[in-house]
Amino acid sequence: MLSVSEEVREAVERRRPVVALESTIIAHGLPRPQNLQVALELEELVRREGAVPATIAVVDGQARAGLDKEQLERIAAGEGIRKLGHRDLALAVAAGASGATTVSATALLAARAGIRIFATGGLGGVHRQWTADQDESADLRLLARTSIAVVCAGVKSILDVPATLQRLETLGVAVAGYGTDRFPGFYLTDSGHPVDWTLRSPDDVAAVLRAQDLLGGPDSALVVANPVDVSQQLDPGLHARVLAEALRECDKRGISGQAVTPFLLDYLVRRTDGASLSANLAAVRGNVRLAARIAVSWSAP
Template structure:
C-alpha cells in the first residue's frame, strides 16, 4: 500500500534540522508562469539568488504523485519541460498525489505545504486575488483564504495588476491578513511600482520583518500570513502606458474568447508577453529575483534572531 507523505530534498532536510534559514519557492511560475526554455534557467537563477543571500531554497512541487519540498535539479527540469503538468492548489494536492500526477504548486498550495514543513518565509512574484467582475462570477483566488489560516511570510510584488487590486486589499483586511510595504506606504501592482492604494504599515529592513514574525509568534494570538509587498524601483517597472493599453486589450480578448476561472491568469500573462514583445517577461523575472533575495535576507534575519534568543 502506498504511503503518502511530504518528501524533502537533502539540503532542505538538513537545513530544517539544523535551524538554518530556508525559503520556500513555488513551482507554478516554472511550469505555467514563464515560457520555455527561459523557465528552467530562471528557476535555477531564483534558487541561486536565495543561496547567494545565505539561505537554502526549497522549491515545492509534485513529481509522479510525490510531494517534494526542495526539488532537485532533475525534478525541477521535469516540471519545467514535460507537458501535462497540473496546476495544483491546496484542494488538488491529495487527488494529484493519489493519481500519481506531476504538479506545480500555486501560491496557496506552496504556502500551505511550506508551513506544514516548518518553513516560515516564501518568495513569489505576485499574489492571486479578487478578479474583476467577481461580484458576478465569485472568482477569487484560493491564495487569500489560504493566507488567512497559514502562518507564513510571503514576499511579493503585490497582486497582479490584471486583478481588482482594491477589492483584493479589502478581502485581505476582512480575512485578517496583515499587509506591509517594504520601504513604501503604497501597495505595488506587480508590473507597476504603485498599484494605486495606500498601506498602513511599512518596514525598513529584513531585521524589522523578523521582529514582526517573532512578535506574531510570541503574542500567541492566532493570525494568518504576513504579506511583505516589495515594489519594483520606478525605473524597472513596465511602462505604465504600455501596461494600461495591454491590459485593456487583454480584458477584451478574455471576454471575446470566453476565458474564465484559473485559465484567466495564464491567458493574460501570455497576452502581456506577446503584446509587450517580451518586456513584461523581463519585468516578471526582475520581480521574482528581487523577492527571492529579500525573502532570503528575512529568513537569515529570523534564524539569527532565534539563535540569539536561544543563547
C-alpha cells in the same frame, strides 16, 4: 506524504535560513528553456544570500520540499505537469501525478515542512468581475490560516487590487509595504493604493514574525509587498493601454473563470513585446533576494 530533502530538513532542524519557492512559474509561467535557467538562477540567488532554497512541487505522487536538478528538469519540461492549488494536492498524491504548486499549495507545504519564508512573484486575488462571477483566488483564504511570510510584488495587476486588499483585511491577513507606503502592482511599482504599514529592513520583518509567535492567536500569513524597481517596471501607460485591450478581448471571446488570468497574462506578454515578462522576472528576482535576507534575519539567535 511530504518528502523534505536532506539539505532542507537539516537546515530547518538547525534553524538555518530556508526560503520556499513555488514551481508554477517554472512549469507554466515562463517559456522553455528559459524556465529551467530561471529556476536554477533563483535557487542560486537564495544561496548567495546565505539561505537554503526549497523549491516545492509534486513528483510522481510525492509532495516534495527541495528538488534536485533532475526533478527541476522534469517540472520545467512541462510534460504531464499539472498546475496544483492546495485543493489539488490530495488528488495528485493519490493519483501518483506530477504537478507544479501555486502560491496556495506552496505556502501550505512549506509551512508543513517548517519553513517560514516564501518568495513568489505576485499573489492571486479578487477578479475584476467578482460581482458577476464571485471569482476569487484560493491564495487568500489559505494565507488566512497559514503562518508564513510571503514576499511578493503585490497582487497581479490584472486583478481588482482594492477589492483584494479589502478581502485580505477581512480575512485577517497582515500586509506591509517593504520600503514603501504604496501597494505594488506586480508589473508596476505602485498600484495606486496605499498600505497601512511599512517595513524597512529584513530585521523589521523578522521582528514582526517573532511578535506574531509571541502574541499567538489564529495562524495567518504576513504579506511583505516588495515593489519592483521603478527602472525595471513595465511602462504604466503601456500597461494600462494593453490591459484595457486584453479585458475587451476577453469579453469578446467569452473567456471566464480560471481561463481569464492565463489569457490576460499571455496577452500582456505578446502585446508588450515581452516587456511584461521582463518586469515579472525583475520582480521575482528582487523578491527572492529579499526573502533570503529575511530568512537570515529570522534565523538569527
